[in-house]
Amino acid sequence: MNHYQLNIKADDKQVVLERILQVARYRGFLIEGINAKVNTGTHIGTIELMVRSERPISFLVDQINKLIDIKDVKVDTNVTK
Amino acid sequence: MAKEKTHTNEYAIDIQLGELNKKMASEKKQTGGALLFDVLQQHGVEHVFGYPGGAIMPIYDALYDSDVQHFLCRHEQGAAFSAVGYARAAGKVGVCFATSGPGATNLITGLADALADSIPIVAITGQVPTSVMGSDAFQEIDIFGLSLACTKHSFQVTDINDLEKVLHQAFAIALEGRQGPVLVDIPKDVQIGHIVSQGTVVSTLKNKVNLPPANVGSAIAMLCHAKQPVLYVGGGVGMANAVDELRNFIDITNIPSVSTLKGLGAISPDNENYLGMLGMHGTKAANLAVQESDLLVVVGARFDDRVTGKLDDFAPNAKVIHFDIDTAEINKRRVANSAILGDLKTNLPALAIPLAIEDWQQKCQQMKADFGWEYNHPGNTIFAPAVLKELSEKMPKNTCITTDVGQHQMWAAQHMSFNDPSNFLTSGGMGTMGFGLPAAIGAQVSRPTDCIIAVSGDGSIMMNVQELATIKRFQLPVKILLIDNAKLGMVRQWQDLFFAGRLSETDLSDNPDFVMLANAFDIKAKKITGKDEVSAAIEEMLEHNGPYLLQVKIDAADNVWPLVPPNTANDKMMEST
Numbered sequence: 001m002n003h004y005q006l007n008i009k010a011d012d013k014q015v016v017l018e019r020i021l022q023v024a025r026y027r028g029f030l031i032e033g034i035n036a037k038v039n040t041g042t043h044i045g046t047i048e049l050m051v052r053s054e055r056p057i058s059f060l061v062d063q064i065n066k067l068i069d070i071k072d073v074k075v076d077t078n079v080t081k
Numbered sequence: 082m083a084k085e086k087t088h089t090n091e092y093a094i095d096i097q098l099g100e101l102n103k104k105m106a107s108e109k110k111q112t113g114g115a116l117l118f119d120v121l122q123q124h125g126v127e128h129v130f131g132y133p134g135g136a137i138m139p140i141y142d143a144l145y146d147s148d149v150q151h152f153l154c155r156h157e158q159g160a161a162f163s164a165v166g167y168a169r170a171a172g173k174v175g176v177c178f179a180t181s182g183p184g185a186t187n188l189i190t191g192l193a194d195a196l197a198d199s200i201p202i203v204a205i206t207g208q209v210p211t212s213v214m215g216s217d218a219f220q221e222i223d224i225f226g227l228s229l230a231c232t233k234h235s236f237q238v239t240d241i242n243d244l245e246k247v248l249h250q251a252f253a254i255a256l257e258g259r260q261g262p263v264l265v266d267i268p269k270d271v272q273i274g275h276i277v278s279q280g281t282v283v284s285t286l287k288n289k290v291n292l293p294p295a296n297v298g299s300a301i302a303m304l305c306h307a308k309q310p311v312l313y314v315g316g317g318v319g320m321a322n323a324v325d326e327l328r329n330f331i332d333i334t335n336i337p338s339v340s341t342l343k344g345l346g347a348i349s350p351d352n353e354n355y356l357g358m359l360g361m362h363g364t365k366a367a368n369l370a371v372q373e374s375d376l377l378v379v380v381g382a383r384f385d386d387r388v389t390g391k392l393d394d395f396a397p398n399a400k401v402i403h404f405d406i407d408t409a410e411i412n413k414r415r416v417a418n419s420a421i422l423g424d425l426k427t428n429l430p431a432l433a434i435p436l437a438i439e440d441w442q443q444k445c446q447q448m449k450a451d452f453g454w455e456y457n458h459p460g461n462t463i464f465a466p467a468v469l470k471e472l473s474e475k476m477p478k479n480t481c482i483t484t485d486v487g488q489h490q491m492w493a494a495q496h497m498s499f500n501d502p503s504n505f506l507t508s509g510g511m512g513t514m515g516f517g518l519p520a521a522i523g524a525q526v527s528r529p530t531d532c533i534i535a536v537s538g539d540g541s542i543m544m545n546v547q548e549l550a551t552i553k554r555f556q557l558p559v560k561i562l563l564i565d566n567a568k569l570g571m572v573r574q575w576q577d578l579f580f581a582g583r584l585s586e587t588d589l590s591d592n593p594d595f596v597m598l599a600n601a602f603d604i605k606a607k608k609i610t611g612k613d614e615v616s617a618a619i620e621e622m623l624e625h626n627g628p629y630l631l632q633v634k635i636d637a638a639d640n641v642w643p644l645v646p647p648n649t650a651n652d653k654m655m656e657s658t
Binding site for chain 1: 225226229230233234254407408409411412413
C-alpha cells in the first residue's frame with residue numbers, strides 16, 4: 001500500500017471537497033487526511049489530501065484534474081512514500 | 082399538439098405568474114424561468130423532453146410563452162433517454178426537464194448512461210425553494226449531491242444573479258472536450274425571481290489539450306515499423322465528428338480495422354480491411370487480428386473490459402498508439418507507447434501515411450472470409466441474426482437504429498451495417514435496458530424525415546413501455562422490431578453456460594400480448610412466428626406510414642455467438658455449446 005499527498009488548488013466552491021472525496025473513494029484511494037482552506041482574496045481553495053492505495057497516484061491525479069472546479073493538482077513528493 | 086390552457090391551482094404563486102411576466106416584460110425584467118428559455122434558444126435548443134411537477138412549475142409556466150417545443154414523456158427516465166437519443170442522432174445537446182424529488186431521481190439512470198457514453202445533455206431540475214432547502218420538504222432530495230457520481234458536472238443555482246452564467250456554462254461543459262451530461266438544479270424561488278438578462282455570456286473552460294509534437298514522430302516511427310498493425314476504433318470518433326478524417330486515414334494506410342460497440346458506423350462497412358466488432362461478442366476475425374497484432378492504433382476508445390477480455394492477455398505482443406481527448410484514459414487500463422491527446426480531426430491526419438503491410442492485409446482478409454457469418458438455420462423457426470441482416474439490407478439509407486440491451490443488441494451489432502455512428506444508438510458503457518424506445522423517440526424528433534427503428538427485446542421493452550404513449554401523443558412514426566424469446570435472453574444464456582443451467586428468474590412467458598399492447602396505443606402491430614413470414618413483415622413495417630411494432634418470435638434457446646467467457650483471452654472464444 002502506497003501513501004500519497006496531493007496538493008490541490010480549486011475554485012472556492014462549497015461542493016468541491018465533496019467532488020474530490022467522491023472521486024478519491026470511487027477510484028480506489030483510501031482517505032487518510034484532509035486539510036482545506038480558502039484565500040479570501042483570490043477565492044482559491046487549497047486542499048491537502050492524504051490518501052493510500054495500491055493504485056498509481058497518476059490514476060487519481062488524472063481523475064481529479066478532470067473536475068471542472070480544479071485548477072491544479074500536484075503530488076507532494078516530499079510526503080509520498 | 083395544441084397547448085393546454087388549464088393550469089393547476091395547487092400553488093397560488095404559480096397562478097399569478099402570467100400577470101407577473103407581463104408586468105416584468107415592460108420593465109425588461111424576466112423570471113428565472115423565462116430566462117432559461119432565452120438561454121436555451123441562444124444555444125439553438127428547439128426541443129426538450131420532460132415531465133412537470135410542483136417544484137418546476139414556474140419553468141413550465143414560462144414554457145407556455147416559449148417557442149421551444151416540449152415533448153411530454155411518461156416517465157422522467159424516458160425524458161432523459163429521449164434527450165440522449167436526440168443528442169446522439171443529431172449531434173446536438175439534448176435537454177430534459179424534471180421536477181424535484183422523485184422526478185429528479187428518475188433522471189439519474191439517464192444521466193449515468195450519458196456519462197458512460199460521453200453524451201452531451203443538459204438536465205434541468207426544479208428544486209424546493211431555498212428557504213426550505215435542507216428541511217426535508219415535500220419532494221425534496223439533494224439531487225445536486227446525487228448528481229456528483231453520474232454527471233460530468235452539476236450546478237445548484239441559489240442566487241438568480243448566477244442563473245444566466247451557469248446555464249451558459251452548462252452547455253459549454255456538456256460539449257467541451259470529452260462530452261457528457263450536466264445537471265442544473267434550480268430552486269423554485271430562483272425560477273420565479275426577477276432578473277435582467279446580461280446578454281450572451283461566452284464561457285471559457287480549462288483543459289484545452291494540444292498535441293505534443295514529439296509524440297507524432299514516435300508514433301509515425303512505430304507505425305512505419307509495424308508489420309501487423311490494427312486500427313481499434315471507438316465511440317470517440319463519432320463524438321469528435323471525425324468520421325471523414327478516420328476514413329481518410331484508413332484509405333491512405335489500408336490498415337486492417339476493428340470497432341467497438343459504440344464505434345460502429347465510423348468505419349465504412351464496405352471496407353475490405355474492416356473486420357467488424359471486437360470483444361466479447363466480436364467477430365472471430367476481429368479478435369484474432371487484434372490478438373496477433375504488433376501495433377494497436379487506438380482511436381477514441383478506452384480498453385473497456387467488454388472489449389479486452391482478460392486484460393493481461395489482450396493483444397499481448399502489440400505496442401499501443403492511443404489517440405484520445407481525455408488525458409485520464411491514457412494508461413488507465415493499458416499503457417500507451419505513444420499518447421496523442423487532443424482533437425481527432427486535427428490529429429488523425431498527422432499519422433496518415435501509406436503502409437507496406439500487404440501480407441498482413443491478405444491474412445486479415447482471409448480470416449474475414451474464413452470466419453464469416455452463417456445464416457443457415459434448420460426448420461421454420463425464425464433466426465434473429467437473419468432477420469436483422471435482412472432488415473439492414475432493406476431499410477432506407479440513413480436509417481437510425483436504436484437498441485435496448487441483451488441478445489438482440491449484440492445480434493444487431495453483429496449483423497446490421499451502419500454508415501455513420503449517429504445511425505446506431507445503443508447503451509454501451511452502462512448497458513441500460515429500457516434505453517431503446519425513448520432513445521428512438523428522441524432520434525425521431527431530431528430527424529423527423531429519417532426512418533428510426535428501435536430494435537428491442539421482450540425484457541427490455543417493458544422497462545420503458547410507457548413511452549408508447551409518447552409515440553401516440555406526437556404521432557411519431559417510430560418502428561419497433563421486438564425480438565421475443567419470452568426470456569431475459571442474455572442472462573438465460575449465461576445461466577446455461579456458466580451457472581450449470583440453473584435458470585433463475587429469467588422466464589418471461591407471462592409477458593403481455595404485445596400486439597394488443599401496441600394497439601392500445603393506436604400503434605399498428607403484427608406478430609410473426611415462422612421464417613416464411615419475415616420478408617413480407619419487414620417490408621410491411623418499413624412501408625407503413627406511422628408507428629409500427631413487429632413482434633418476432635424466436636427460439637428461446639438461441640444464443641449469441643461467438644462469446645468470449647469472462648476473464649478469458651479474446652482468442653479463446655466459444656462458438657457453440
